[in-house]
Amino acid sequence: MNIYGLTFSQLEDYLIASGEKITKAPFIFKGLYQQQINSFQELLNIRQSLKEQLQTDFSLSLPRLLQQSSGENTEKFLFALQDDSLIEAVLMRQKYGNSLCISSQVGCNMACNFCQSGRFKKVRNLQPQELVSQIIFVQKFLHVTISNIVLMGIGEPFDNYQNVMQFLEIIQHPYGLALGSNHITVSTCGLAPQIEAYATHTYHGLLAISLHAPDEQTRSRLMPINRRYPITQLMDAARFYIQQTGKKIMLEYTMLQDINDTPQQAQMLSDLIGSDAFHVNLIPYNQTQNLGFTKSSQQQIITFYDILKKNHITVTMRREFGSSVNAACGQLRADYERN
């Protein structure tokens, strides 16, 4: 079993079951996440027999790096898991620290039709240790500290709800990576029931919703999930999250020429949001993906942005992070498999 999948309390249970003192748990967690050991022999304040038992019972294995590409402020990783499944992670160096965008599933069943990852059907969910070990790998490999985690890589995190919540518990623990809930963002394509469950979960973090259209017809065309959880239901769940957590929600909106970028749609989006508890992030479409969509022109994006501003909506335009390193979600995997 991989030890990076254990929560702190599961580690304590293991120690009790092994006849050990639970007071050893903080030393082990600190060793894993702060000291970042490569072998159980490096643990501090742990006697030799317990080190040997840990070595027998657990592995410290990390994903295998298959490919790495670097761009300005961006590093992209293609990993192979133990069963040779491929996933991706992207490190973004930002003014406020290093953010790592990680994958939550092998493939994705949500089939958003502007997304490269949606072309690979879900093979399986990632286990908590496979989520944690993406972070540990990048921190060790680049000798960096990651201060923000974004679940926005391959997969729909809320389609892997239990494992993702266990992951959040592990990375928030003060003896572990100690990441605060405002430094973790889960991005969903709109699974309304899971948004509501997340809102009241002890280990919830921030929430981003891939909205991409202000009306049911356009959104259903872009994202099949909208037929199951239409915008009205999604917005009810979003408002529930805001009310429960007091946190703002980021609405991701990829600008697609002549599909969702008209002035009328900007007005519809303003009317739909109508409150300052949302933050709209306009994303220039990454056309390297070759999926039949065209990127909106700079002028269309600016007009759209101005209308939102005029309606007092908090809005930003995302930098085209990573287009130079194939950082569009699923792109590296697609290129690798093609070759």
Ligand code: SF4
């Ligand atoms: S955008 Fe996200 S949810 Fe939609 S297909 Fe791509 S990975 Fe899946």
